[in-house]
Amino acid sequence: MKYILMMNGTKASFAEYAKWSKKDMEANVAFMRAFSKRLKDEGVYVATEGLGWPDQAKLVRSGKDGAPITDGVFPESKEFLAGYWIIDVESPEQAYKIAARASAAPGPGGVPGNMPIEVRQVLGSHTDLGL
């Protein structure tokens, strides 16, 4: 079963991240690399992407004749997707364990950030005959 693990943050947390020390930043990047590598080694990795920052984000709606109407001023409290992993595991519990590992990514001073990771199942199309 496939799950998407989503790391979200507010604008404030993105702004804070931008001010981390070089050492903290490097530790975080190294952690993320090792995290992805372990997913691959374990044979559960499907995909991962990091996303552009919220200051570049636009909300788009369809206007007259389908022309795009963009909107880019968001409330500070809004949560933005920072990046995600898609994994293929044997149980939801396994997905939660991996999400907890991601949540422990080091923040300032090397202290685990304990960022909330949203875990959602990716829907498939095969039917469990349930035998």
Place this chain on the structure above:
Amino acid sequence: MSAQPPNSPIEHLLRELTPQVLGIVVRRFRDFAAAEDAVQEASLAAAMQWPSDGLPENPRAWLTQVAFRRMTDHIRSESARRRRESEAALEMDQLAPPVDAARKSNQDDTLILFFMCCHPALTPASAIALTLRAVGGLTTAEIAHAFLVPEPTMAQRISRAKQSIKDSGIPFEMPTGSERAQRLRAVLHVLYLIFNEGYTSTVGPHLRRADLSHEAMRLTRIVHQLQPDDMEVAGLLALMLLTDARRLARTGTEGELIPLAQQDRSLWDRQQIAEGVALLSATLPKGAVGPYQLQAAISAVHDEAARPVDTDWPQILALYDLLIRMSNNPMIALNRAIAAAMVHGATKGLELLDALKTDARLADHHRLDAVRAHLLELAGDLEAAVRHYRAAAAKTANLPERHYLLTQAARLCSDLELRKAQE
């Protein structure tokens, strides 16, 4: 090579020869993990060369030679210690490989490979991947494609599975006595899981997953040929044939699910049904009946009804009553509740569902809500049915099924509105 059921003769031949050649190489070199890689490489080489060069005179000998060469390369690249250990094996390479060993030993080898790849020490996902590669002869790319994961992920899963086999010291031998029966059950379970993975809508990006069902049937056929007297092997094959026979009718043109009662029965594969029924009929008089046979028998009763109203529900209920005595699978209890409702009325079915409420395995399962919704609808309690269809939709991990369940809820809602308007 594609993940289609083998359509070119070469592909078909390679898949058939894979377990035979692997058996020979494992017997000679005693290293399953390396032998499996060597055979996969030999098979890839054949897939590249045979279409242009033509089939070799003895394809199995050709594959075995190439795999032997890969094995000796592998051994030479290993440490000196390893080299000394394998001297005997290397000497063997100087001889012509005994590619046409007795047919019996080939058959045993294939069965042993099934037992190894489906060993209970492996996780289901690992066993599935390894079985498809080592016995099914599929490439890692094909397996990855079928499971919609990147190829390196599948390669890693296969290599971890082989490492687990190495670590648990499972010998390349036929299990004996009661262990053999137990291990055969494990093989059947893995084949069933492969079939189930392919049991999917047949349009859109998931088209190729359907091939997994074909692959599962092909492999189960092989086990059936090797173990013709095992009634549960025959039962599983019959179950697959009888279930898969409805494939074309199960989904609409857009991949939407069509429940059994609304399927166009002229789309059912009569030939496959006849084969499944014949297989099943041959097993039933032979004494002890197992769960796969019973499931197949239930499937056969459905398949033999010309119209939904012709379904022999008392017969189906009787079969579920037998089945539930040998399995504590809550899904069987759910299906039995439906059969009971069809025989004794929706109230009886709902009573049975109430008894299942406390089963932790079902607590979060969409199927409990879906069945309850269906029975509530039959009982005429449309409001409650809508609630449970929606609850089921929220829980399912299957997109076409979510559409189906929400559509049921929407249909009942408009019925309710109509009813109110008429009052």
